[in-house]
Amino acid sequence: MTAVETGRTHRLGPVADIPVGEGRAYAVDGDQVAVFRLRGGGLRAVSAVCPHAGGPLADGLIDAKVVICPLHQHVYDLATGCSTTGQPPLRVYAVHIDADGDVVVTK
Template identity: 85%
Template sequence: MTTVDTGRTHRLGPVTDIPVGEGRAYAVDGHQIAVFRLRGGGLRAVSAVCPHAGGPIADGLIDAKVVICPLHQHVYDLATGCSTTGQPPLRVYDVRTDDDGILMLTT
């Protein structure tokens, strides 16, 4: 697992901007971040660009544990960023909610 370390909190927007079971891409400090709203209510955040061929990870299909890149169906674990199909890992970001929406934390 690789994480970005900048020691800051970023407010991304309202949770309702992301439909349940889908993802949205956000630009944060020059990085594209895909944030997913899981059906169980949790959030996950990973790099928004597939390391294989630059696919838009935020547009991928998700379940409670993985995201599938929409271009070539490579599978990535949402908690660790590790690929189950032999690709380099995605970066994983700490994301949570407060009363005002989605927060991405970097330490």
């Protein structure tokens, strides 16, 4: 999916495109960003590529706090980007739903 840029914020599309409890990867200003729709209703956005071996983090398992890389099971905190398994941290992005129901990431 490709983002539409509006200044330093990037409108990614309807939140309904991301099933609850899953993530989707978006191209945002030259970077891949994984946006996760948490079961509690919140959103989190982090780098979409695992620093260990380039795994697709948007395809990883999530809970309310972490994402697990589907390739080698490295675990990353969704709020801070820090790894709990000794890997370099992920970049974390501010994310919200705008009045039109679209996901907006600030980069």
